Amino acid sequence: MVDANNQLSGNKGIHRTLLNRKNVAVVVPGMLALCCVILCPCFYWKRKETTTVVLAKDPDSVGSLTTRKSKSATKKTPGSPLREKPNPRFSSPPRLTKVGSIHINLDQVVKITRNFSPSMVIGEGEFGTVYKAQLEDGRFIAIKRANKEHFERVKALLSSEADLLAKIDHRCLVKLLGYLDEGSECLIMTEYISNGTLREHLDGIRNGILEFKNRLEIAIDVAHGLTYLHIYSEKQIIHRDVNSSNILLTDSMRAKVADFGFATLGTTSDSDKSHVSTKVKGTLGYIDPVYMKTLQLTTKSDVYSFGILLLEIITGRRPLEQNKSDHERVTLRWLFKKFDEGNVEELVDPMMKEVVDREILVRIFILAFQCAAPEWSERPDMKIVGEQLWAIRMDYLNTVK
Structure with missing residues (x-):
């Protein structure tokens, strides 16, 4: 190694001398070639020696280096802000x-x-x-x-x-x-959700009357919950039994969807199927008629149930009113007829004394009718439903102000 360094120093002196000569253009290429021959083996040997020393001092250095590289290479793409963070407690069945x-x-x-x-x-x-x-x-x-x-x-x-x-x-x-x-x-x-079911509140069993603002916020909460099941959960889930008795309310009047006894997994993202085939489950009055007829289930079946629920929230009436006359027994049919006649204000739950702007009511009824449309293709996705309800809520608050 010493001889190599002396050789390198001598070469540097020769190099400086040659640069001052007129025939530098002829000599330099030869000297550069000579330097490469001498320097390259030296640096190669030096690098090899350094590596050997590091391994001797720190046997884990290679593993640590590999870990650092793998961390930077596997940088995760941020998830959707609308998706709840997965709970590590529930990573296995x-x-x-x-x-x-x-x-x-x-x-x-x-x-x-x-x-x-x-x-x-x-x-x-x-x-x-x-x-x-x-x-x-x-x-x-x-x-x-x-x-x-x-x-x-x-x-x-x-x-x-x-x-x-x-x-x-x-x-x-x-x-x-x-x-x-x-x-x-x-x-x-x-x-444990302490404030009972939505149906109990609509029936007046619980203390107080649900005001319009509360009803609207409950509908938004349910829409958000269903949107999560349909789009943002680990696997697509169809609830299959969305009804007012399965909506629980907290003391602060926030809604939580409960009772997943009929829930089932929907189609996967890599599946070419648009539906799952299964026996009809659910509560009479809320069940998607397409699902009843074909035994084919999609998230749009939950959308239908939500449309019926939204009408129930605003009118206070159950989907099937057994104590009503024949032409009023099926609430959806009766509501659509009344709405078509322009009697919007008459459709609002009489227990709710608040006067709500007619345009707000019209928008809610139209959205509910769209959700309960006869065909899947005519129904919006739950995410869109939630967005529209949120826009209606903002406009409602402006009318109150």
């Missing part, structure tokens, strides 16, 4: 006896429900009974218990519901907290 923030066994469930006491019941459904219970840390939860009648079938449905709930996390959808399958018991634990 809830097949264990604990999920999320609830770590509880059957003995503890029996204790906090007072052995499933009727006094703790807050709801009854086709799949079973829902209980309100309080955990040791003071939190209240809702526990859905599988009905003993046809237990295996109901258990399969509750398991499917838990699997779907584990895939979603959105403020307008009820959160899954736990799932327990032990012996002859199958239980789903969700967050």
Whole structure:
């Protein structure tokens, strides 16, 4: 190495001398070639020696370098701002006896429900009974218990519901907290929503009357929840049972879509199918007629149900009014006839004393009728529905001011 350096120094002196001569153009190429022959092996040997030294001092240096490169190479594309951040707690199906923030066994469930006491019941459904219970840390939860009648079938449905709930996390959808399958018991634990169902409020069972602003914001919340299921969830989900009894309200009058017992996965993005084929499930009056006729289900079936729900929110009337005369029994048909006649103000829920601008009402009814259109192609997507409702809300607030 010393001889090489001496050789390099001598070459530098020769190079300076030659540059001052008139015949530099002839000599320089020869000298450059000589330098390359001497310098290149030297630098190669030096680089090889340096690498060897680094590896000897830091055996992990290659691994660390690889990690840094891979991080910069795998930079993630930012997600949609409309999508809720995925919850790491729900990364796998809830097949264990604990999920999320609830770590509880059957003995503890029996204790906090007072052995499933009727006094703790807050709801009854086709799949079973829902209980309100309080955990040791003071939190209240809702526990859905599988009905003993046809237990295996109901258990399969509750398991499917838990699997779907584990895939979603959105403020307008009820959160899954736990799932327990032990012996002859199958239980789903969700967050407890304290202010009852939308239908109870429309019936006046709960304190106070829903004012127009509250009704509009509830509709927007439901639209946002369904938009998340249809577009932004990990996999497309069709609720299949959107109705006023499955919309729960918080103390601040925010809406959460609940009861995913009939929910099913929709088509995947790489599928060439436009629908899924399945047996008809849902609540009479809200079921998409195309789905009933063809057994073909799409997100537009949820849109239809939402259209019926929106009419219910504004008018206070159920989709099917059994106590009405024949020409008024089917609310959608009766509403469309009245609307066509121009009697818009008469369609508003009489329990709501507030006078709402006629143009605002017309826009809401038109949007609801579009959602409940006879054909899929005539119905808007839920995202568009939510955007239109938001625009109506802004204009309504301006009229109030």
